[in-house]
Amino acid sequence: MSNDEYTSDGRTEEDSDREPAGLDDGSDEDGQSADRPSDSLSGVDHDLDTRSAGNGRVPSRRDDAEGSGDPSSVIDPSSPDSSVDPTEPTDAAERERSPSTRSAADIESTDIEATDVETDLQAADIDLDAETDVSESPTDDSSRGLFDDLLSGEPIFENKEVLRPSYTPRTLPHREDQINTTATILVAALRGETPSNILIYGKTGTGKTASAKYVSQELESTSRKYDVPCTVEYINCEVTDTQYRVLARLANTFIEQNEAFIDARIDTLETLAEDVREGGETLADSAFDSLSAVTERIEELEDDRESFEPAPMTGWPTDRVYSTFFEAVDYRERVVVIMLDEIDKLVEKSGDDTLYNLSRMNSGLDNSRVSIMGISNDLKFTDFLDPRVKSSLGEEEIVFPPYDANQLRDILAHRSEIAFEDDVLTEDVIPLCAAFAAQEHGDARRALDLLRTAGELTERSSADRVEGAHVRRAQEKIELDRVVEVVRTLPTQSKLVLFAIISLEDNGAHDITTGEAYNIYRRLCGEIDADVLTQRRVTDLISELDMLGIVNAVVVSKGRYGRTKEISLSVPTDKTEDVLLEDSRLSDLRETQPLVQSRFDETG
Structure with a gap:
């Protein structure tokens, strides 16, 4: 590089462009020009070089130039315009051997300037220590974020997912007979x-x-092991609750499976054809007698793939959706098990047409075979089925009895070993969860929810161990959540009856009679312009609320006045009232409560 490519201060134009802030104009902190000697600036660079080499500091601009190997980036000391004294030693070791070349003032100035540069770099959030582990947790409290404190405690859970209903365990205690x-x-x-x-x-x-x-997973696993085409399709009928949706979902599922099968088959045939063309393979061991036959089969498969038309979730006639499903499932040889969970919800919503069609479709299938597995909480749901459907659907029946407290303990102990860290459960936690769940007709799902919720409450309170108190709090929380969900989904008329009972209790009434509740109910219907049911029907609604655990209704005798029900709430009044008022139709009742009179006002 020629000397005329340098600037007047001995730096290249590239160096000039990269001058660090604070050094580009030579101004001091007061904004006045400070004519710093060139050897002082060189000393700053040298001092930073030494720190960089010894302490892992961020390299200076000169480090970048010299380390890059680009000779054009190094200042030429022979340049007449260079501000570097050619007689000054440039090697670090030589500088140490020649202290006479730098005055005490220069050395002091250099140290101050180096400190200023380092301070400026720190203020600019530049990491001066290249060896610092960025994964280390921050030590400055001001840098702690929202979740740092939440993550600082010891974990309670090792794998929380095993406590959720969606988890399928590898072993199911006390269900061996039903599984077999x-x-x-x-x-x-x-x-x-x-x-x-x-x-x-x-x-x-x-x-x-x-x-x-669990049985379905084992079935599919074994079918792959022995290369037997078998598949299980699971449908939750509480979500997919109409005949159209069930058939459309099944149709699209089997269309996707067929397309994947076709794609894999085409890949195999194309590989075979390519090997034959290259002379490395023959058709002797294949089902084809010529290369053209392979090509024709590939074209047929491509046509089949193009012929599949997925069913939309709405818009087609049901017959067309059924035909699409029928053709898709019968495209190739296989055995299909259709698992309909909450099957009673499907019958309740859409009748038994779906079950009738599915249970009788085998007579028209050529390649595949279909079996139905229905799961229901309602032992009597088949009473509403057509006798022909009932006879074909219920070929085999399996009953799952409730768990007792000891069985629930075994289930919880098994899951807790996987779900929690070691020694975080006190001895009373599992027995208490089992006892609460046993009261709920031996509900293992409730027991697992209790255990999981107790662990979550423990985490939120930053406690080290799950104790019985956490289980009791979890029981209260789950019960309240259940009540809220049940109340939220009640029909409008049931909500009005419940609101009437709450209004009476708010005004000091106890052991409310059916007649008192009915009188307030009629007034509330008038407030929102709702139809008024008969007292007999309202009595039935009160019985339904009693079955749901929302109220407690006891039949008592009033002597010559006959028998009636005395009603009291079994749920928190304030929370239940808030949920009721979330209903847009009942929201106008917020201001009507002061108008409600109790029996004491009426008889006074």
Whole structure:
């Protein structure tokens, strides 16, 4: 590089452009020009070089130039315009051997300037220590964020997901008999035969769905092991609750499976054709007698793939959706088990047409076989089925009895080993969860929810161990959440009856009679212009609220006045009232409560 490519201060134009802030104009802190000697600036660079080499500091501009290996970036000491004294030693070791070349003032000035530069770099949030581990937690309290304190405690859970209803465990204590019975029925699928239809009954939390899913996973795993085409399709009928939706979902599922099957088959045939063309493969061991036959089969498969038309979730006639599903499931040989969870919800919403069609479709299938597995909480739901559907659907019935407290303890102990860290549960936690759940007809789901919620409450309180007090708080929270959800989904007329009872209790009434509740109910109907039901029907609604655990209704005798129900609330008044007033139709009742009179006002 020629000397005329340098600036007047001996730096290249590139160096000049990269001058650090604070050094570009030579101004001091007061804004006045400070004619710093060139050897002082060189000393600053040298001092930073030395710190960089010894302490891992961020390299200076000169480090970048010299380390880059670009000779054009190094200042030429022979340049007449260079501000660097060519007689001054440039090597660090030589500088140390020649202290006479720098005055005491220069050295002091250099140290001050180096300190200023380092301070400026620190103020600019530049990491001066290249060896610092960025993964270290911040030590400055001002840098702590919203979640730092929440993450600072010892964890309670190791794997919380095993306590959720969606988790399918590898072992299901106290359900071995039901699992084995289900497996002996479905093993026919592995022989290419049609398994009998199965109906599984049991109350909530008795292990029906978990057991059925476990058997289904084992069935599919074994089918892959022995290369037997078998698949299980799970549908929750509480969500997919109409015939159209069930058929559309099944149709689209099997269309996707068929497309994946076709794609894999085409890839195999294309590889075979390519090997034959290259002379490395023959068709002797294949089902084809010529290369053109392979090509024709590929074209047929491509046509099949193009012919599939997914069913929209709305808009088609039901017959067309059924035909689409029928053709998709029968496209190739396989055994299909359709698992309909909450099957009673489907019948309640759409009748038994879906079950009738599914249970009788085998007579028209050429390649596949279909079996139905229905799961229900309602032991009597088949009473509403057509006798033909009932006979074909209920070929095999399996009943899941409720768990007792000891069985629930075993289930919780098994799950807790996976779900929690070691030694975080006190001895009374699992027995207490089991006892609460046993009161709820042996509901294992409730027991697992209790245990999980107790752990979550422990985490939120920053406690080290889950104790019985956390379980009791979890029980209260779950019960309140359940009540809120039940109340929120009540029909409008039931909400009005419940609001009438709350209004009476708010005004000091106790042991409310059916007649008193009915009088207030009629007034509330008038406030929102709702139809008024008969007192007999309101009595039935009160009985339903009693069954849901929202009120406690006891039949008492009033002597010559006959028998009536004395009603009291079983749920928190304020929270229940707030949920009721969330209903847009009942929101106008917020101001009507002071108008309600109790029996004491009426008889006074």
